[in-house]
Amino acid sequence: SREWHLVRRPSGWPVPEDFALREAPVAAPAEGRILVRNLYFSVDPYMRGRMNDVKSYTPPFQLDKPMDGGAVGEVIASDADGFAVGDHVVHGLGWREIADVPAKHAIKVDASLAPLSAYLGVLGMTGLTAYAGLFDVASFKEGDTVFVSGAAGAVGNQVGQMARLKGAARVIGSAGSDEKVKYLVEELGFDAAFNYKNGPVGKQLREAAPDGIDVYFDNVGGDHLEAAITSFNVGGRATICGMIAQYNATEPTPGPRNMALIIGKRLRLQGMLVNDHAALQPQFVSEVADWIGSGELKYNETVVGGVENGVEAFLGLLRGENTGKMLVSLSK
Numbered sequence: 001s002r003e004w005h006l007v008r009r010p011s012g013w014p015v016p017e018d019f020a021l022r023e024a025p026v027a028a029p030a031e032g033r034i035l036v037r038n039l040y041f042s043v044d045p046y047m048r049g050r051m052n053d054v055k056s057y058t059p060p061f062q063l064d065k066p067m068d069g070g071a072v073g074e075v076i077a078s079d080a081d082g083f084a085v086g087d088h089v090v091h092g093l094g095w096r097e098i099a100d101v102p103a104k105h106a107i108k109v110d111a112s113l114a115p116l117s118a119y120l121g122v123l124g125m126t127g128l129t130a131y132a133g134l135f136d137v138a139s140f141k142e143g144d145t146v147f148v149s150g151a152a153g154a155v156g157n158q159v160g161q162m163a164r165l166k167g168a169a170r171v172i173g174s175a176g177s178d179e180k181v182k183y184l185v186e187e188l189g190f191d192a193a194f195n196y197k198n199g200p201v202g203k204q205l206r207e208a209a210p211d212g213i214d215v216y217f218d219n220v221g222g223d224h225l226e227a228a229i230t231s232f233n234v235g236g237r238a239t240i241c242g243m244i245a246q247y248n249a250t251e252p253t254p255g256p257r258n259m260a261l262i263i264g265k266r267l268r269l270q271g272m273l274v275n276d277h278a279a280l281q282p283q284f285v286s287e288v289a290d291w292i293g294s295g296e297l298k299y300n301e302t303v304v305g306g307v308e309n310g311v312e313a314f315l316g317l318l319r320g321e322n323t324g325k326m327l328v329s330l331s332k
């Protein structure tokens, strides 16, 4: 079975030479373990942080060891109670064709309820991030005007649509291409959207939200966060979910220059980690499954085929080549 190893820690933007696809032996599973043929694995922005040798909320990838991350696949051998050959499971050993997974770290999923890929995106970690970040962390309420950056991405597009479904007064998104902007407004029902590459974010946000914003869901940081602080109404709330604009920076990047506005506007800026919100999972799945079933909530995936294209998919994600969730599919 082939698996991706990190062979050198990237400095700045990762390059293909930082990674190697290597062959690994496959053995029968030991007691309490299952062998899973991965059908999809996820590539995510947080993985860039794990390529650095720094302590963080997830441990760094080790050099010359397989990388890991979300994956969904089919059980092909089992020595664990409750798991049979043919079962589908979500687990944390992606970036490889066949995974030897401790059964206690695998969650069975139903391929008849949703396409398996959905369990890595809209019904999985990224969907829960959007749901928890908007409703728990930002304390969204009906009538709020919501701004989300990275709006055509996996988390961002769900945030915007969930806000609309729960009665936002206005939903505004930013993304990195005119095509994505069109998709947000014409397909996903955003009230306004802009391409952050077309002009200063602050000016474009003021034009899109002339009456200000109440909630900012931050996937980007930098100039987006500064623009949101300027556009916030009194009592505004930001969920600080990601700062992808700086993940490839080699030096610490400066913060917003307008932090003093936090005082007069009594703003709340709160960081979040999706791992803290597992208790919301049942409520999240039932509500989102209903919305998908009724067609009210849409989702998109950008699927790159073949384990050998895994690194390209990850680099493409950092470059913004995805609309919705970026996934790697592995054929049987």
Ligand code: NDP
Binding pocket: 044, 045, 046, 125, 126, 129, 150, 151, 152, 153, 154, 155, 156, 174, 175, 176, 177, 180, 219, 220, 240, 241, 242, 243, 244, 245, 246, 272, 273, 274, 275, 317, 318, 319, 320, 321, 322, 323, 324, 325, 326
């Ligand atoms: P996305 O699907 O949003 O993919 C990343 C997107 O980021 C790209 O498509 C690209 O779109 C955009 N991007 C890349 N570089 C820049 C830049 N310099 N400025 C602005 N946008 C940029 O990924 P996810 O939905 O998985 O993740 C979104 C954010 O949420 C990330 O910051 C991630 O780290 C964070 N996250 C945090 C979690 C938590 O628990 N805190 C959990 C999950 C995700 P474009 O074409 O628009 O530039």
